[in-house]
Amino acid sequence: MYLKTLHLQQFRNYQQQWVEFLAPKTILVGNNAQGKSNLLEAVELLATLRSHRITRDRDLVREGELISKISATLERQTGITDLSLILRRNGRRTVALNSENIRRQMDFLGILNAVQFSSLDLDLVRGGPDQRRTWLDTLLIQLEPVYAHILQQYNQVLRQRNALLKKIQSSDGHSEELTVWNEQLVSAGIRVIRRRSRAIALLAPVAANWHESISGSTEVLQVKYAPNVVTDNSLDDLQQAFVEKIANRAIAEQHQGTTLVGPHRDEVELTINQTPARAYGSQGQQRTLVLALKLAELKLIEEVVGESPLLLLDDVLAELDLHRQNQLLDAIQDRFQTLITTTHLGSFDAQWLKASQILHVQAGQ
Ligand code: ATP
Ligand code: MG
Secondary structure (H helix, E strand, C coil): CEEEEEEEECECCCCEEEEECCCCEEEEECCCCCCHHHHHHHHHHHHHCCCCCCCCHHHHECCCCCEEEEEEEEEECCEEEEEEEEEECCCCEEEEECCEEECCHHHHCCCCCEEEEEHHHHHHHHCCHHHHHHHHHHHHHHHCCHHHHHHHHHHHHHHHHHHHHHHHHCCCCCHHHHHHHHHHHHHHHHHHHHHHHHHHHHHHHHHHHHHHHHHCCCCCEEEEEECCCCCCCCHHHHHHHHHHHHHHCHHHHHHHCCCCCCHHHCEEEEEECCEEHHHHCCHHHHHHHHHHHHHHHHHHHHHHHCCCCEEEEECCHHHCCHHHHHHHHHHHCCCCCEEEEECCHHHCCHHHHHHCEEEECCCCC
């Protein structure tokens, strides 16, 4: 797929900016705090309706404005689509395809696909399980847009069940009322677990291959889904295991006033030579791991969706050594439209520069 144009209105530090992408590679160059990452973030929002920066919609709208709009024209094998996302300070959003408003998120997701890779992604290795869950969920949303709906349903059940547990904790509710929420937690939770497990099963071997080729085959990367509810994977087993675990933790849950069982407590384990990557890796090794994960994401989306996603590289090239840079550039070639931010062009080789559209970003222009 190919992003032809992008139009930002009152988004972050942009007042009004129209961009036409004239080459498969675009380099956004500029000093710090000029708007390079903001532009990538706008593309990411169109792809996932999420931003990897922890942020509220009110922060996305340009200071002093109430409303912000991101629009784009995207070319896919199936034709050309106009996408737009309106963000409001009050958090209400409107999405549209070809100028027609779309009611359900899942009908908007999956039109534009993008893989974002920034220095923040090192948190995938270093951060807590929630960061890896968010990463996996964001990938799944692109692989199967219906997952956005499934996740929303699970989170809703979880919120309501937690509210009831809080009431029970303060002797304001009855534990019999839990029965109906337990059933809903299990049925919504199973749908999440199955999809996560399937995605990791597809991703793990691809990531391991990339890791092997980048690191020179001395290190073995394992990506493993470690669900909070453990089974040997058949659906009947999963249901039974889930129900049993809820029963086992019932007293603890009512005591703590929160749900202790379910996919909101899942982990994605990353190990190198069977040692947790967080403990094992040097900074460079952790970068290699994240690079392997990102390349695997690209390939997985390409295979499942049937078109090549965009690649958004935010400040990462300069952080990779020459060997890893080349691995990345070789993998991209001309297959993936790529938007790259940098503070200086010095880290790019001449060939790469010649093939790229170069945009200078300064003060939101
Ligand atoms: P760096 O090289 O440091 O990564 P960058 O060019 O990627 O810089 P961005 O993160 O894109 O920088 O832009 C940051 C700028 O955008 C900051 O000056 C910030 O104050 C401004 N900014 C962020 N949100 C808003 C907003 N809602 N309204 C106005 N300006 C904003
Ligand atoms: Mg930046």
